[in-house]
Amino acid sequence: PMGVPSRMNIGQILELHLGMAAKKLGIKVMTPVFDGASDDEIIDALKEAGLDEDGKTVLYDGQTGEAFDNRISVGVMHYMKLAHMVDDKIHARSIGPYSLVTQQPLGGKAQFGGQRFGEMEVWALEAYGAAYTLQEIMTYKSDDVRGRNKVFESIVKGQAIPKPGVPESFRVLVKELQALGLDTKVLNGKGQEVRMAQMDEEDNVATVDAL
Secondary structure (H helix, E strand, C coil): CCHHHHHCCHHHHHHHHHHHHHHHHCCCCCCCCCCCCCHHHHHHHHHHCCCCCCCEECCECCCCCCECCCCEECCCCCCCCCCCCHHHHCCCCCCCCECCCCCCECECCCCCCECCCCHHHHHHHHHHCCHHHHHHHHCCCCCCHHHHHHHHHHHHHCCCCCCCCCCHHHHHHHHHHHHCCCCCCCECCCCCECCCHHHHCHHHHHHHHCC
């Protein structure tokens, strides 16, 4: 039920009730998008079909045989086949185009983009404790420009993968704050200011790690 408020598909629930009433009455109902059945008409149809006004019914747990605490909406819903095929949807990318602003991979198959790793995916890896996987996805595979170049270089030379640098999204955030008139500074563990330009230099990786 919590999927309904955010998707705002209340009409789908009403369609469920009207479909159940129509099935019981043995009739067909047409409800155009902007000229469909009203709430009162749906209630009248449910009453005529001998069903409860709220369109809900008692359901039983299949394992215990006990009735659920609350009555549940049950009905008949119209649905259509989605003409989507796997061949049209499948997509893969190793390297490809990046956004000029954020330096993150573009999105979508049409732009030969990457797979979006959103907030909830990040939460899932955090909950699982996969810190290094999360770090790799958020830096090398995303908008750490220096890091991804160094990783490629290390793989070619057969060397150890270097520590990640600063994501471009952080730089964009700092610039946006500066545009608002907020003087934003990055400090190391000793309280000393670290210049953004210094963060990309080899000698300052340890300094950035201490932030």
